[in-house]
Amino acid sequence: MNSPHAPHAAIALLAHRIPFVSPNPIPSPPSQESLNPTLPFVTVTYAQSLDGFIALPDRRPLTISCSESFAMTHVMRTMHDAILVGVGTVLGDDPRLTSREDILGVEGVAAVKRARGEPDGAGLHHPRPVVVDSTLTKFPYQTSRLMGHPRGKPIVLTTTRYSQERRTTLESLGVEVVVCADSRDGADGDTAQVDLSDGFCKLHAHFGIRTIMVEGGARIIGSLLRRRKSSTDKSEQLVAPQLVVVTVAPTFVGNGVKVIELTGESKVVGGSEGLVQLADVEYRQFGRDMVVVAGVKMS
Numbered sequence: 576m577n578s579p580h581a582p583h584a585a586i587a588l589l590a591h592r593i594p595f596v597s598p599n600p601i602p603s604p605p606s607q608e609s610l611n612p613t614l615p616f617v618t619v620t621y622a623q624s625l626d627g628f629i630a631l632p633d634r635r636p637l638t639i640s641c642s643e644s645f646a647m648t649h650v651m652r653t654m655h656d657a658i659l660v661g662v663g664t665v666l667g668d669d670p671r672l673t674s675r676e677d678i679l680g681v682e683g684v685a686a687v688k689r690a691r692g693e694p695d696g697a698g699l700h701h702p703r704p705v706v707v708d709s710t711l712t713k714f715p716y717q718t719s720r721l722m723g724h725p726r727g728k729p730i731v732l733t734t735t736r737y738s739q740e741r742r743t744t745l746e747s748l749g750v751e752v753v754v755c756a757d758s759r760d761g762a763d764g765d766t767a768q769v770d771l772s773d774g775f776c777k778l779h780a781h782f783g784i785r786t787i788m789v790e791g792g793a794r795i796i797g798s799l800l801r802r803r804k805s806s807t808d809k810s811e812q813l814v815a816p817q818l819v820v821v822t823v824a825p826t827f828v829g830n831g832v833k834v835i836e837l838t839g840e841s842k843v844v845g846g847s848e849g850l851v852q853l854a855d856v857e858y859r860q861f862g863r864d865m866v867v868v869a870g871v872k873m874s
């Protein structure tokens with residue numbers, strides 16, 4: 576069931592925090608100058624239970640958002656140029672990653688178009704889908720609903736470990752493959768994974784993507800919430816999302832996947848060192864869920 580108020584509340588909460596570029600923004604967002612010329616603005620978002628789980632055991636999907644916070648997420652999708660998920664989420668959830676009119680409702684769609692400065696007759700904005708897959712061998716291109724996305728075929732960020740055979744197949748189907756620097760900062764320790772900061776820079780440089788919404792899953796979000804220096808910027812710039820939006824649903828799950836899973840020594844030490852620190856925190860209730868919106872301290 577849609578709540579007609581949720582999209583308006585979401586626009587009021589988020590539009591001044593996400594520099595989505597539109598000719599007639601309401602309310603006024605930061606100016607275009609606030610967009611970094613090389614690194615896009617990155618929002619990380621997920622929904623978790625009250626005891627901190629974002630998926631069930633064996634990485635089975637967990638549906639916990641209420642209709643109002645779900646509508647908030649779909650408003651957020653209309654505010655970003657691209658939406659990014661890890662290949663684990665594609666395999667587990669087969670997401671569509673579109674902005675859904677049926678979730679926003681007629682009034683919500685009209686409000687979003689007004690906020691974007693678009694005429695009533697314009698189609699609803701969908702973010703361009705982006706998948707992170709270190710070898711290109713996991714992305715299930717034959718079955719994935721992303722292959723029918725209204726903004727076109729997905730962009731896949733990969734590493735130098737990619738399979739040439741798969742690359743040829745994917746490109747023949749219209750998928751854009753972007754080879755990124757290898758990183759060993761990811762959740763999988765010693766295995767080279769996609770250097771996400773390099774991937775973000777390439778999305779900006781090659782496709783003009785200025786804003787990215789990272790919607791999962793656990794490993795990708797965990798990688799982004801760890802503090803580390805940029806490999807693409809020698810100025811010691813911290814690689815971190817600029818905005819974190821977390822929906823907390825009032826439900827207990829008991830067991831499953833947490834968004835940050837520390838391993839080795841970090842697990843023993845615990846604490847928040849090594850993880851991003853939040854700033855400018857706001858809280859809003861959407862239906863029965865609590866939504867936490869925060870910036871990230873960059874020092």
Ligand SMILES: NC(=O)c1ccc[n+]([C@@H]2O[C@H](COP(=O)([O-])OP(=O)(O)OC[C@H]3O[C@@H](n4cnc5c(N)ncnc54)[C@H](OP(=O)(O)O)[C@@H]3O)[C@@H](O)[C@H]2O)c1
Pocket residue numbers: 620621622623629630631633634635636637660661662663664665667668707708709710713758760761762763767768769770771790791792793794795796798832
């Ligand atoms: N509650 C929510 O809001 C929400 C939202 C989305 C998803 N989920 C849940 O999250 C679960 C999926 O999470 P997941 O951790 O299995 O998969 P994921 O985060 O979607 O994808 C992780 C995979 O991406 C690849 N990868 C490449 N570079 C990476 C890097 N730098 N850092 C991290 N990963 C990198 C790795 O595989 P390769 O190295 O082999 O490429 C890795 O295993 C599902 O259960 C889904 O339902 C929950």
